[in-house]
Amino acid sequence: MVGRAAPGLGWDRVRAALARMDLLLVVLLMIAVLTALQPQFFLTRENLTNVARQIASNAVLALGQLLVVVTAGIDLSVGSVMGLCMTVLALATKAGWPALASLAAAVALGAGVGAANGLALTRLHLPHPFIATLATLNVARGATYLLSGGVPISGLSPEVRWLGSADLTVFPGTPLATAIPISFLVVVALYGAGTVFLRRTPTGRHLYALGGNPRAAQYAGIDTARLLVLVYVLCGALAGVAGVLLAGRVNSAYPTAGIGAELDSIAAVIIGGASFFGGRGTPGGVFLGAVIMGLLRNGLNLMNVSVFWQQVFIGLIILLAVYVDVLRRRAAQLES
Numbered sequence: 001m002v003g004r005a006a007p008g009l010g011w012d013r014v015r016a017a018l019a020r021m022d023l024l025l026v027v028l029l030m031i032a033v034l035t036a037l038q039p040q041f042f043l044t045r046e047n048l049t050n051v052a053r054q055i056a057s058n059a060v061l062a063l064g065q066l067l068v069v070v071t072a073g074i075d076l077s078v079g080s081v082m083g084l085c086m087t088v089l090a091l092a093t094k095a096g097w098p099a100l101a102s103l104a105a106a107v108a109l110g111a112g113v114g115a116a117n118g119l120a121l122t123r124l125h126l127p128h129p130f131i132a133t134l135a136t137l138n139v140a141r142g143a144t145y146l147l148s149g150g151v152p153i154s155g156l157s158p159e160v161r162w163l164g165s166a167d168l169t170v171f172p173g174t175p176l177a178t179a180i181p182i183s184f185l186v187v188v189a190l191y192g193a194g195t196v197f198l199r200r201t202p203t204g205r206h207l208y209a210l211g212g213n214p215r216a217a218q219y220a221g222i223d224t225a226r227l228l229v230l231v232y233v234l235c236g237a238l239a240g241v242a243g244v245l246l247a248g249r250v251n252s253a254y255p256t257a258g259i260g261a262e263l264d265s266i267a268a269v270i271i272g273g274a275s276f277f278g279g280r281g282t283p284g285g286v287f288l289g290a291v292i293m294g295l296l297r298n299g300l301n302l303m304n305v306s307v308f309w310q311q312v313f314i315g316l317i318i319l320l321a322v323y324v325d326v327l328r329r330r331a332a333q334l335e336s
Helices: 010-037 045-070 078-094 099-122 129-148 158-165 182-200 202-212 214-219 224-250 261-271 283-302 307-335
Strands: 167-170 178-181
Touching (some): 010 283, 045 078, 045 178, 045 202, 045 224, 045 283, 078 099, 078 224, 078 261, 099 129, 099 158, 167 182, 178 182, 182 202, 182 224, 202 214, 214 224, 283 307
Antiparallel strands (some): 167 178
16 A cells, blocks of 8 residues: 555556646646737746746745645745745845855754754644644744844845846857746756655655555554654755745845745645645646746736735635645545
8 A cells, every 4th residue: 555655656657747737738828828918028038037036936835845745744834934044044144154154054944943843743743734834834933023123134145146046048149048047947956856856765755655644654664753854854944945045036035025935835736736635746746836826926917916816816726726636536536
């Protein structure tokens, strides 16, 4: 039973590929519709580069959220942890720390908060990740306000900003010259590493087994407590990376950063084909889910749709995605 929980074998792999094809068709359809609605603004190099830069932080958050959701958990704290890591990054930079040390401190802080989440579940035996991460959400947000004094911290050094603001120009000096954000390349590298981790390593396969059938995973000798702590550490560290990318893009850390970002990350994960019930989901699908979220926000902004209505649309999308997940689970139960 443990082996069946991991994707990449037989029919599970075929279904995952078909799901990604469906998502790719959705992306292409959205591009076509937005191009028709905003022909002068959407399909331009400047706007597409802007979309790639904007989706970077949410895509990194979503990758961490995927690791948690695969184990049938959830991390509500990722947005607040991202904001806290941004603040620590800015304060370290202002204190004269070297750029590399400031960046490392931000990511390490995220990993530390993630470890606290994991230990709360495995050592304190809290009944559900919702409770532990909801508590951490409030602690991290409060700490962000305390450290920042409730005001933005701007003026980051160019070295600290580089990952979130710099571009790599391909085909320079030609009509095809295009700027690719470094932050987007970071996302691609992280998703590549995430795919290898989940598909090609025993630990990754154990995560699917844990989410698919926790009791069977324990009977198979898998150290489920260690896995849960690892998952939340990785999720927290990725929230730190997301904070680094966002701080670099906006050249500041602000105390409200990341409010609601956990919902966007959850939406990307569920749209990407992962299941709240655990045991299913791929980085490729979640990446497309993050792209869909980014295209949706960009299109609504180009059409001057109020940010309040944008929240309504995103909430409805989350509701629809979860309902589709429930239908998929029912269909799988009928097949078995």
